[in-house]
Amino acid sequence: MTQFFTAVSIGAGNGSIYVLLALGFVIIYKSMQVISFAQPAFMMSGAILVSYLSPKVGFVAACVLGAISIALVALIVERVAVRPMVGKATFVIAIITIGIDIVVRVVAGAFVGVNPRQIGDPWGLDVVTIGDVQVQHRHIAAFAAAMIIVVLLFAFFRFTPIGLAMRAAALDQEAAMAQGVSVGTVFAVSWGLAGGLAAVAGVFTAAGNSIDQNIYVVALTALPVIILGGLDSLGGAVVGGLVVGIVQSLTSTYHRDIFPNLDTNTGAIAPFVLMLLVLLVRPQGLFGTKEVERV
Amino acid sequence: MTTTAPPPRDTRGPAPKRRARRVLGRPELFTSYSQDMAFLNTRPKQLGVLAIIAVAAYLPMGLPDDILALLGTGLVLAIGAIGLNLLTGYAGQVSLGHAFFVGVGAYTSAALAGDPDGRYLGFGVDNVLIWIPAAGLAAALCGVVVAPLATRLRGLYLAIVTLGLVFIGIYFFTEWRDLSGGAQVGREAAVPVVFGNDLTRDGAYTEEQKLFWFFLAVLIVFAVLARNIARSRIGRAFAAVRDRDIAAGVMGVELSRYKIIAFTISSFYAGVCGSLLFAANGQFGPEQFGLLLSVQFIAMVLIGGVATISGSIMGAMLIALLPRISSELPGLLGFISSSPIEHPNIFEIETALYGGLIVAFLLFEPRGLYGIWLRIRTYWKSFPFSY
Numbered sequence: 239m240t241q242f243f244t245a246v247s248i249g250a251g252n253g254s255i256y257v258l259l260a261l262g263f264v265i266i267y268k269s270m271q272v273i274s275f276a277q278p279a280f281m282m283s284g285a286i287l288v289s290y291l292s293p294k295v296g297f298v299a300a301c302v303l304g305a306i307s308i309a310l311v312a313l314i315v316e317r318v319a320v321r322p323m324v325g326k327a328t329f330v331i332a333i334i335t336i337g338i339d340i341v342v343r344v345v346a347g348a349f350v351g352v353n354p355r356q357i358g359d360p361w362g363l364d365v366v367t368i369g370d371v372q373v374q375h376r377h378i379a380a381f382a383a384a385m386i387i388v389v390l391l392f393a394f395f396r397f398t399p400i401g402l403a404m405r406a407a408a409l410d411q412e413a414a415m416a417q418g419v420s421v422g423t424v425f426a427v428s429w430g431l432a433g434g435l436a437a438v439a440g441v442f443t444a445a446g447n448s449i450d451q452n453i454y455v456v457a458l459t460a461l462p463v464i465i466l467g468g469l470d471s472l473g474g475a476v477v478g479g480l481v482v483g484i485v486q487s488l489t490s491t492y493h494r495d496i497f498p499n500l501d502t503n504t505g506a507i508a509p510f511v512l513m514l515l516v517l518l519v520r521p522q523g524l525f526g527t528k529e530v531e532r533v
Numbered sequence: 534m535t536t537t538a539p540p541p542r543d544t545r546g547p548a549p550k551r552r553a554r555r556v557l558g559r560p561e562l563f564t565s566y567s568q569d570m571a572f573l574n575t576r577p578k579q580l581g582v583l584a585i586i587a588v589a590a591y592l593p594m595g596l597p598d599d600i601l602a603l604l605g606t607g608l609v610l611a612i613g614a615i616g617l618n619l620l621t622g623y624a625g626q627v628s629l630g631h632a633f634f635v636g637v638g639a640y641t642s643a644a645l646a647g648d649p650d651g652r653y654l655g656f657g658v659d660n661v662l663i664w665i666p667a668a669g670l671a672a673a674l675c676g677v678v679v680a681p682l683a684t685r686l687r688g689l690y691l692a693i694v695t696l697g698l699v700f701i702g703i704y705f706f707t708e709w710r711d712l713s714g715g716a717q718v719g720r721e722a723a724v725p726v727v728f729g730n731d732l733t734r735d736g737a738y739t740e741e742q743k744l745f746w747f748f749l750a751v752l753i754v755f756a757v758l759a760r761n762i763a764r765s766r767i768g769r770a771f772a773a774v775r776d777r778d779i780a781a782g783v784m785g786v787e788l789s790r791y792k793i794i795a796f797t798i799s800s801f802y803a804g805v806c807g808s809l810l811f812a813a814n815g816q817f818g819p820e821q822f823g824l825l826l827s828v829q830f831i832a833m834v835l836i837g838g839v840a841t842i843s844g845s846i847m848g849a850m851l852i853a854l855l856p857r858i859s860s861e862l863p864g865l866l867g868f869i870s871s872s873p874i875e876h877p878n879i880f881e882i883e884t885a886l887y888g889g890l891i892v893a894f895l896l897f898e899p900r901g902l903y904g905i906w907l908r909i910r911t912y913w914k915s916f917p918f919s920y
Binding site for chain 2: 272273319322323326328329330332333334336337338339340341344345347348349458461462464465469500501502504506507509510511513514517518521529
């Protein structure tokens, strides 16, 4: 049982990272009906930027600065490469974001250096023992941070004028424009938010780990999350992120017992298998809006 | 009540088929549908294609072996790119999982052609005429298995699911060590032996020359096949599904059937591509079938030209030559380093070029290299009045 709860705690920690990334995907999807494959790059560059900043200004300030800077980078990318394509087929825009992802990742990767970088987080691999279960500080921190950000984000969408504008644009872009909503601003804000969220996710991915060229793969694992939760559901992203995190961590933990013949741990592909299973039953995800076909 | 005389019956029977004739000096005037849909519908196209094939066949005599090897890889990649273009360009189904099917083809051929007494799975069938189609069929079979899931999804959902396929694929390739040799180790690729002639041994001609000719022949076969698929009933159904799937469904195109066909054909091409892709290198590992390979295929299709066969070939050639182009860059631009420790180095530039080219082409020339060719052609066709 101890093992089980340890796995759940790890899963909740990692799942919080997926939540942050998935929220970014969903925010962009809701505003533009496009999946931004550039999120992995923003996450990676966020982690790298913070690792450079934190020795100079301290960890917390570095996180805030890093998130803001990556949000700005995302804004610029949106303005330069994505905005001209608005109105084209969504898959074209999605492919453009793949291109952006590659370029940004190469640029960010050049700053990784030969030795693995440390992010300078205060948690490391410290643990607190609750009952019999050892829970790592970084997982608690990730979970707490993610929940705070989720609450702030929902409040932002609920109570601010721009949040209202974003919800309106997500509902019906043309009607929103007719009411005076600046859809361009909505696009920009959604990309900025997604970039900032990705940067924070990068920080928590790198906490207690080192940063290398392959850190971006974590963000690709967040793609099953949005499929699971539904592409256009913020709540789905939160639930889906935690579910995927916990399922992945349980699979890793009990891999030996379930698949004694397989040497490589199945945890890495568990999210993708879970995604396929969910899609077989519910193509629109758990909380997504069912697609209505109109002729 | 007066009975009206029935209309005089047409005693001539069906109108005799007028032989469609080309009008001299009006190359773009088609007098029948079949003329318009002909395989190469104008004389300059026929001559041009013949000339290109002739030049390509002569290339091995005039080029150094290292360039030939790259071009040969380009020819093989072109087969895979054509496959992806049939799926993504013609049928409009975005797939990021092409690398998985390439991998299935590569391992099928390697296992079939492998040494039965060797370290890894092998059946000792060394005839290319058996293992190339077998690799294609194995990949196509995987395509059929995946397709029902794909037909339920549209657009970006499909892209993500096929992306997941790549990860699951790498896992299985890595795990099945008897077949693949495991991570970082790899196994030997299938050796192409044509009529008892081992193409990887230098003889009267070098390995690169022989492989180039062989790849060229295979590519021509599959390119012609793809062109014919594209202009047949199936190709028209693909285009209808791509342009508006609901409208296509209303018009009687069976959506799921044609999506499955598209997936199957595309996977078949990917399998064939995979079976030949490592013939020159001789060695390959499971990590090669990752997301980057899929993105490279997407890049080939987009850079070459969506929904064009010739464009896929151009795109594949360009992508195949990219490593070479970027390795020439340090000579031209002093700040680029060829050492992997310094930045920016050629490997980073190469990867960034994939991304940069995709973005640049989509922003500025969405029709790809084929579109550039169209512009040149239109400019000269309407020469003094080019506006």
